[in-house]
Amino acid sequence: MIEPPPDKSTWPPGLPRTIAEYADAYLADLLDPLTADMRHVIVRSLTMGYLGWPFPDREMVQRLIEVQTGRITPAQYDSWVMESVGRLPTAKPGGGIGHILGRLENGYEVGGTREKMLELLSAIDDTTSLVPAITDAANRGLLSRAEAAAVLSAALSLPVLPPVVPLPDDIEPLPDNYPPPTADYGCVAIPAGTVIHGFATLDAYQSSREIVHRVSAEELDPAEGEQMLEALKSDYIAGEPSTDA
Numbered sequence: 001m002i003e004p005p006p007d008k009s010t011w012p013p014g015l016p017r018t019i020a021e022y023a024d025a026y027l028a029d030l031l032d033p034l035t036a037d038m039r040h041v042i043v044r045s046l047t048m049g050y051l052g053w054p055f056p057d058r059e060m061v062q063r064l065i066e067v068q069t070g071r072i073t074p075a076q077y078d079s080w081v082m083e084s085v086g087r088l089p090t091a092k093p094g095g096g097i098g099h100i101l102g103r104l105e106n107g108y109e110v111g112g113t114r115e116k117m118l119e120l121l122s123a124i125d126d127t128t129s130l131v132p133a134i135t136d137a138a139n140r141g142l143l144s145r146a147e148a149a150a151v152l153s154a155a156l157s158l159p160v161l162p163p164v165v166p167l168p169d170d171i172e173p174l175p176d177n178y179p180p181p182t183a184d185y186g187c188v189a190i191p192a193g194t195v196i197h198g199f200a201t202l203d204a205y206q207s208s209r210e211i212v213h214r215v216s217a218e219e220l221d222p223a224e225g226e227q228m229l230e231a232l233k234s235d236y237i238a239g240e241p242s243t244d245a
Helices: 019-026 037-051 058-068 073-085 095-105 114-122 127-139 145-157 202-216 222-232
Strands: 195-198 234-237
Touching: 019 037, 037 114, 058 073, 058 145, 073 114, 095 114, 095 127, 114 145, 127 145, 202 222
Parallel strands: none
Antiparallel strands: 195 234
16 A cells, blocks of 8 residues: 655755745746736646656746747647657657657657647757758658658748746756655655556656646646546556557
8 A cells, every 4th residue: 555645844944845836936937927817827737747756847837838828839839848758768769850750650640640740840949950850751751752841841930949048046956856756755655566547658648748738728628638637547567667669
């Protein structure tokens, strides 16, 4: 049986214990220009998507704010997310671009449709890497010449993503990977071998974040969103590597 987390009063003093506290102390400069309703949407979205690991970094929050306020398109945000996935140690070669092309090449297309894959490629910010990758994909027959031309035309016509806003100088950065996913920090320590009903693959987790985002933006009914989240879950065993590359 998994023990409940300990009292959060055992956490180090002065550090945030919740997403709301983190937002107040470390994201205020990003959130202050927003309306009260928009700030609520952003913080609620962060809270719903928080799974007990280190708090979301400022770049992720900044991109979420940008897509919510219309500074970047939803496709640009989705592509930025894929680029972030592409920087993980488990990612396919070529970063987010390689991740998307690899899914298509292996018969498992991002978002479930070829059109979605092309939309993601068309919004990639790193056009320096995109041009040779798309050219190679067209030469190999993975993309048609018309598809390759459309992707490059769309990507090259988009404005670049706004630069990342640094943490204000008067704020001390949080420790790396804070808070750690341990019982001492209010997160349940799950022993290896425990059967868990949750998001067993990277795809299921990414789809769940999209659903949470849509609910937070009031594009999706909460009850329907809850049903969709439940449908993405399956049983898996803690400590075993995911088969979803």
